[in-house]
Amino acid sequence: MRSDGGRAAVFAPLESGRRADAVVRRLADGIALGLLVPDEQLPSETELADTFGVSPVTVREALTALREQGLVATRRGRGGGSFVRDARAGATALHERLRAGSPSELRDLADHYVAVTGTAALLAADRAGEQDVALLTAGVGELERASDAGGRRRAESRFHVELAAAAQSPRLTRAEIALQTEVGPLLWLPTATPAVQAEQVRQHAAIVEAVAAGDGQRARAHAVAHVYAALARASVLQLGLLGELDPDGD
């Protein structure tokens, strides 16, 4: 199920600041979240300039940056335009990121993420309407059916954003979206085994069950355990990667 609210947030006008960077960030977040799906055609440069409220030059700059990051591809000629690529699901990019960091940085990212996701779960239990619960339940099914790494990661990310939306907090939802680009590939590993996927589905179901029951503390506890379980898996991988580093290198 696709929530149009989420897509609208991706294309909402920008306020100020370093505009090209902001456009890059918005679109990159949308891709990381799966709100923009692989092979989807982006609106034309003119349309993007209009919706973001920036100049076409700014949009062109942003698209160049996204191409360099491997997130979009531009095709020329009839039926051409900018298309979403699914480059970040790869295990290589994940390994590079884990190798570039340290255990304390990974732990800190998970802590930050737990602060947002745990509170979202706590509040969602108090505030989620029937429709929110239905969306979350559908999200659990989406993760269960996901057949490849990219699909699993997108389903994971979407679930967490829906959870924050169910907390009725635009700020928590924006924080959740902003963290997905960074957290998604690290905490929901593309290398996950079917057993891990099944475990994650169970954890999601437990969160939804507690939210539906209006039990905030239990929803929060399940969400926190869910994130730290993912952290533990990423940590094992990272310790192995950092263990192979040249100890005198950077």
Place this chain on the structure above:
Amino acid sequence: MPTTSAPTVAELADRVVALCETTFAAVDGLRGVADQLLLPFSQGASLAAADVAPIDGPVRQILDVPRSPLVGAGLVVAPDVLVDARHWMQWWTRDDDGQPQQLQPELDAEEESFWDYTVLPWFTVPRETGHRHVTGPYVDWLCTQEYTLTFTVPVFGTHPERGRCHLGVVGADIVASWLERRLLPLLHRMDGPVALVNAEGLVVVANRPALVTGAVLRQADVPALWRRGPGDATSGGATLHRLSDLPLGVLVLAS
């Protein structure tokens, strides 16, 4: 991959000491400069903030070394040493582009946002012990805003009237990740769970995901082991190997 025997605790300890000594070597260089700049105090002359400003050159120099692990360094002066500033520091950090920037904290005690550094461990411990100290890891919210270790060395002088005085500290900051990344290649090859801990039992880096950097280790009472004094201390299957001359130790846990 060639099979090599697992590193020993002694090898890990040596590596930690070597990395710390690299940082202290830079700090010791600054102490030499600080001693010179503060010498007039011991001769009974009055010193002003401008008189210690020349330490900026050497501070910027040690921060400007390519691939330097140092993210901050400087001189922090004890209260009532300078005639025109009760509290004072010449402290520099490296910004995101690697350029040294001078830290401008509020040092007027009358101001609400006064930053009272005289109660912080990196200042008080070297003052009390007369000895160098490693503080952390901790979140240095004022300076680096990163997970940081601060290396400080005290500076003393002898005033003609006031006698032996603590004049301040010189120091340098490194981010915890620098140390983690340099120790994990050794730690990873060690058998069984091993952690580098500080005297409070906070994990600096370990070879098990369950031993989380920055968490107080619960599998052993490190502060109690620490209080037994220098050398090795064992309790309930955990052995703490204190590093000589540093407030850090290698903790070996039962598998």
